[in-house]
Amino acid sequence: MSETTNSVSRRTVLKGAALGGVGLVGAGTLLSSCGSDSSGPVTFTARTNVENELKIAQALADAYEAETGIPVTMQGSGDTNAFQDGISQYLQGTPDDAFQWMAGFRTNFRADQGLLVDLSENISALGNQIPEGFVSGATNPSDGKQYIIPTTWYPWGLHYRKSTMLELGLDPENIATWDDFMKLLEGTQKKGLIGYAMGDKGGWEAMGTFSIINVRLNGYDYHIDLLNGREKWTDQRTIDTFNQFALLIPYMNKNFLDISWDGMRDLLLAKKCGAMMMGSWWANEFKAKSQEDYDDLWIVPFPEINPAYGRDSIDAPVDGLCVASNSANSEGGAAFAQWCGSEEGMLAAQAAGDTNLYANTNLDTSDYDPFNKQKLAVIGEAKNVMNFLDRDCRNDFAGTIVGPAIQNFLRKPNDVNGIVDGMQAAWDALPALA
Numbered sequence: 467m468s469e470t471t472n473s474v475s476r477r478t479v480l481k482g483a484a485l486g487g488v489g490l491v492g493a494g495t496l497l498s499s500c501g502s503d504s505s506g507p508v509t510f511t512a513r514t515n516v517e518n519e520l521k522i523a524q525a526l527a528d529a530y531e532a533e534t535g536i537p538v539t540m541q542g543s544g545d546t547n548a549f550q551d552g553i554s555q556y557l558q559g560t561p562d563d564a565f566q567w568m569a570g571f572r573t574n575f576r577a578d579q580g581l582l583v584d585l586s587e588n589i590s591a592l593g594n595q596i597p598e599g600f601v602s603g604a605t606n607p608s609d610g611k612q613y614i615i616p617t618t619w620y621p622w623g624l625h626y627r628k629s630t631m632l633e634l635g636l637d638p639e640n641i642a643t644w645d646d647f648m649k650l651l652e653g654t655q656k657k658g659l660i661g662y663a664m665g666d667k668g669g670w671e672a673m674g675t676f677s678i679i680n681v682r683l684n685g686y687d688y689h690i691d692l693l694n695g696r697e698k699w700t701d702q703r704t705i706d707t708f709n710q711f712a713l714l715i716p717y718m719n720k721n722f723l724d725i726s727w728d729g730m731r732d733l734l735l736a737k738k739c740g741a742m743m744m745g746s747w748w749a750n751e752f753k754a755k756s757q758e759d760y761d762d763l764w765i766v767p768f769p770e771i772n773p774a775y776g777r778d779s780i781d782a783p784v785d786g787l788c789v790a791s792n793s794a795n796s797e798g799g800a801a802f803a804q805w806c807g808s809e810e811g812m813l814a815a816q817a818a819g820d821t822n823l824y825a826n827t828n829l830d831t832s833d834y835d836p837f838n839k840q841k842l843a844v845i846g847e848a849k850n851v852m853n854f855l856d857r858d859c860r861n862d863f864a865g866t867i868v869g870p871a872i873q874n875f876l877r878k879p880n881d882v883n884g885i886v887d888g889m890q891a892a893w894d895a896l897p898a899l900a
Contacts (some may be wrong), residue, residue: 490800507537508798509562513549515542516728518754518819523566525818530805538802547668547726551865561790563799564806569614569784570857571864574606576788577613583789583796586611588804595809600825603784603853612811614786615807616825617815618732618747621844622781622854623765625734626741630654631764634740639764639840642777647769651717654740661717663739665725666876669869672722673855674781675714675743676872680707681779682771686850689779693859705882706760710771712879722876735759743768745783745854746841749821760821763837767844778849783857784825798843860899865893 507529512523520542527538541562543549549556553567557576567573576582589596589604589612600616624647628638634653641650651661666672681689684703691697692704717740719725719733731748733739735755746765753760769776787803789796805811809828816829823841831842845851855866871889875882 505536506795506798507539508564508797508802509793509796510538510540510684510802511543511549511562511565512540513543513546513566515544516683516748516751518750522750522815522818522820525746526811526814527674527804529810529814533805533810536798536802539802554579554581557790557792559792561793563793564787564789564803565794566785567614567788568857569604569616569786570853570858571861572857573604573614573788575604575861576631576855577611578608581791581831582613583791583800584611585613585615585789585800585803588615588800589807591804595826595828596807597825597827600784604786614788615803616784616786617812618786618820618822619782619784619805619825620746620823621679621765621767622743622745622783623841623844624741624743624768625746625763625765626650627734627737627762628764629762630737630740633657641766642769642771644771645748647741650740650797651714659737660719660733661741662714663733663742664714664718664722664876665727665729666722666873667724667726668874669849669865670856671727671730671744672872672876673864673868674745676707676711676868677852677855678768678779679771680704681850681852682768682775682777682825683707683710684772685775686779686852690852690858693855693864695893699886699893704886708875708879708882708886711875712882715879718876723873745781747785747822749837750819750862752823753785753819760837760881765837765840765844767847778848779850779852780844780845780851781854782848783854786825791850860896863893863896 510527512520514520517536522539527540530538554576558581570813571580591600596616601612604612604614604616606613624641631638634650636646636649641647655661666670677689683706687818688697688703692699727744730742730744731751734742735752749760749763752763767780770776787806789799793799795851807826812824812826812829821838823838834842855868859868867889871885875885
């Protein structure tokens with residue numbers, strides 16, 4: 467299945483949201499899906515094991531209970547990689563009613579298996595609080611329904627500390643070209659630090675670097691076509707992407723396969739690296755350490771490589787809440803998920819210290835701090851908005867083939883031809899999707 471339709475439709479609408487161009491319209495009737503069965507207790511899984519994020523999830527549960535009188539029991543997912551990899555088993559067992567999840571193929575694939583509740587009416591009830599681009603990004607192409615309520619979104623970009631860039635004599639708010647990037651990496655390495663933090667234990671983290679290099683070198687259309695089988699992994703353009711990626715390996719920490727995304731974050735938090743390529747959802751941890759650390763954090767688009775494409779593409783995934791069809795109170799879970807996507811839910815998360823960008827347009831972006839405004843600017847610069855590699859590609863290829871292939875590449879960057887040969891053979895052997 468191709469995610470191209472969703473990705474293309476999100477381009478200008480999400481860019482408009484980033485630039486403040488989406489109109490603010492009042493809410494639909496809150497909790498319109500509620501019936502007598504929705505008044506029972508709700509269980510909720512937060513897709514995190516990070517203390518600060520668990521506090522935000524608990525604040526959502528508490529605020530919903532305070533407003534509706536309906537108790538919500540929240541629990542963390544434990545290890546996020548294990549939860550994500552085992553989501554189908556989780557949903558086929560005794561899942562909580564609502565759980566935090568990711569829009570794109572990761573949702574649509576489970577919806578097609580009958581594991582998720584149709585939330586189309588809940589999204590309709592929120593009215594124009596949820597912009598068209600987010601609704602499109604949450605729509606399953608196979609049936610035109612929505613199975614996830616968008617709550618937050620974030621750019622993938624190059625993150626660093628502005629103070630480090632000043633020490634290196636670089637513009638602390640603009641690392642725009644490959645030359646700038648190399649000066650950053652070389653300068654931090656000369657200081658005895660890691661230039662480019664990498665943690666790929668989960669098998670998905672390095673996909674962000676591959677994705678952005680591919681669109682910088684070869685353009686958005688080629689990247690999306692590659693992920694959906696319309697281009698070959700053995701194409702020289704794909705090989706060029708891997709070879710460009712290989713230029714970064716000498717600047718990485720040697721234990722890149724022993725740490726995950728949070729290990730990368732911790733290297734930046736501890737001022738042990740120059741930069742990292744990651745989504746911005748983890749910025750709460752900088753703020754939790756100190757306001758000074760948070761104020762020092764910055765994000766820019768990954769630098770230009772091919773002038774023909776500049777910095778015209780970005781991964782800006784949408785996260786939200788899904789409801790398990792096999793849960794004890796799916797109707798109550800749907801009502802809770804709808805509330806979390808509403809203005810009330812977003813304000814509750816914001817009051818608890820969440821620094822994410824919100825999908826709900828009733829929240830005033832003029833109140834955003836400089837880092838969040840910069841995140842919007844980074845998204846707004848791009849004309850092509852992607853979900854992320856493992857959401858723009860079928861699950862049985864992204865997770866089982868691409869992830870391990872990139873790990874193998876990081877270990878053996880001189881074996882690119884063998885790696886892409888294996889990837890293409892694996893794609894060719896995939897069964898057709900129903």
